[in-house]
Amino acid sequence: MKKTIVLIATYNGQKYLTNQLDSIRQQEIQPDYVLLRDDGSTDLTVELIKNYIEKYQLLNWTIAQNEANIGWQKNFRQLLIDALSLEADYIFFSDQDDEWALDKIKNQLDFMENHSKCQLLSGDIEIKNIGEGDYHKLPFQFVDGNKIASKFPASIEYFTYRLGWTFAIKRQLAEKTIEFWKADYFIAHDVIFSCLSSLLGVGYNLNRSVGYHVVHGENASVKPSITISSNKAQHVRHLLKEVQFYELLNQILSKDENRYSVEVQKKLKFCKKRYELARENKVFPVFLQILQEGRMYSGIKSKLRDVIFAFKK
Numbered sequence: 001m002k003k004t005i006v007l008i009a010t011y012n013g014q015k016y017l018t019n020q021l022d023s024i025r026q027q028e029i030q031p032d033y034v035l036l037r038d039d040g041s042t043d044l045t046v047e048l049i050k051n052y053i054e055k056y057q058l059l060n061w062t063i064a065q066n067e068a069n070i071g072w073q074k075n076f077r078q079l080l081i082d083a084l085s086l087e088a089d090y091i092f093f094s095d096q097d098d099e100w101a102l103d104k105i106k107n108q109l110d111f112m113e114n115h116s117k118c119q120l121l122s123g124d125i126e127i128k129n130i131g132e133g134d135y136h137k138l139p140f141q142f143v144d145g146n147k148i149a150s151k152f153p154a155s156i157e158y159f160t161y162r163l164g165w166t167f168a169i170k171r172q173l174a175e176k177t178i179e180f181w182k183a184d185y186f187i188a189h190d191v192i193f194s195c196l197s198s199l200l201g202v203g204y205n206l207n208r209s210v211g212y213h214v215v216h217g218e219n220a221s222v223k224p225s226i227t228i229s230s231n232k233a234q235h236v237r238h239l240l241k242e243v244q245f246y247e248l249l250n251q252i253l254s255k256d257e258n259r260y261s262v263e264v265q266k267k268l269k270f271c272k273k274r275y276e277l278a279r280e281n282k283v284f285p286v287f288l289q290i291l292q293e294g295r296m297y298s299g300i301k302s303k304l305r306d307v308i309f310a311f312k313k
Contacts, residue, residue, distance in 0.1 A: 002089040002113065003032040004105060007079040009072050011039040013096035014048050016214060021052055023100040023211065029109060033086055034061040037079050040069035045096075076164075076189040080178055084171070091174055093189065095165040099128070100211040108168040111149060111206060119173040119202035120193055121149070122162035123210030130214060145207050152203035155195060156249070156264055157298050158242055161203070164190025166210050173197065180251040185244045192245070196252060199260045228308060232278075235309040239275040246271055270296040278309060286310040 006024055010017065024034060038046050049063045064082065066075065076093065083091050090109060094100070101107075108121050124139070140161045142150035152161055167190060177192060197203025226238045246268035253261040270293055277285050287310070290303050297303050 003087060004090045004092060004109065005033040005035060005083045005086060005088040006031045006092045006094055007076065007083055008034065008036045008094045008096060009039065009075040009079060010036055010041060010045050010096045011072060012041045012043045012045060014043045014045045016097035017045060017048060019099050020094065020096060023102065024094065025056060026102055027105045028103050029106045031092065031105060032060060032088060035079055035082050036063040037075055037082065038063065038065045039072065039075045040066055071186055073186045073188055077181055080174055084174060084178060089171050091169050091171065093164050093167045097214050098165050098211055099214060101209060104210045108206060108210065112168065112170065117202060118204045119170040120197040121168045121204050121206055123166040123206040124208055125163065125166060125211060125213045126209050128212040128214045142205060142207065147207060149204045149206050152194065152198035152205065154198050154260065156199065156260060156267055158191055158245055160190040160194035162205055163213060167193060169193060173202065176252060180248055185248065187241055187245045187248065192248065196249060199253060199258060232309055232312040236278050239271065239278050242271045243275050267296065281313065283310045
């Protein structure tokens with residue numbers, strides 16, 4: 001039987017964590033390991049987890065604590081490293097505030113075991129709104145969404161087809177990625193694996209609900225990473241994140257001699273220039289890049305954002 005690991009990154013999650021832990025503990029097919037890593041919570045999250053593990057005698061569940069807060073993106077990277085130190089074939093990502101369907105592991109494992117080309121399997125979700133949060137993002141609609149599963153269309157854009165907590169990935173995809181995933185990168189794991197698997201032709205979506213996305217207004221996935229009211233430093237940091245993203249993609253695809261590597265290299269060159277112009281507060285060159293390389297932008301909003309932030313200091 002293939003071995004499975006569930007990875008849970010936590011930070012100040014005591015209000016919503018118990019329901020998620022319950023949904024994992026009660027899975028029809030139990031995971032072989034559950035690895036939790038806390039990122040410096042200031043509430044009772046760690047105590048809650050330790051008490052939960054002791055209460056249910058969960059000998060294959062462990063909780064590690066970061067010495068300092070490193071951010072949820074880097075926390076998931078560290079969890080992935082933790083997972084690869086163990087013998088496991090499938091890795092499941094989990095957020096701290098969502099609730100899995102009790103057959104999530106079973107259904108995803110069944111599909112991946114019977115479809116050898118699939119190295120990443122996401123799933124559809126249902127929304128449970130329990131607070132003032134509002135989930136605006138419409139999920140990507142697959143043209144063959146009436147089938148059991150849909151293959152990810154190849155895309156080099158910085159976005160994810162589904163939320164990361166729905167992902168199950170094979171060990172080989174994790175190993176391929178972690179080799180080039182630098183410790184100082186602050187890119188999201190779901191965007192990395194969604195895009196990479198689409199370009200490798202190994203990403204699929206299970207067209208059925210795998211759980212509830214609990215919206216409460218404090219979710220990291222609900223809050224936009226950058227808005228018009230953000231300051232210039234936040235804009236520059238966001239552009240640096242895209243540079244890191246394409247650096248990682250470029251190294252993986254180049255090693256694989258993937259047919260999309262040239263396209264990714266062009267995008268990386270564009271993003272580096274965009275980042276440098278923003279960092280150096282060069283207004284006219286920003287307009288020039290928009291005019292000369294407009295097709296490289298992901299959309300009109302990206303162009304408008306560059307124009308607005310060009311005048312911010």
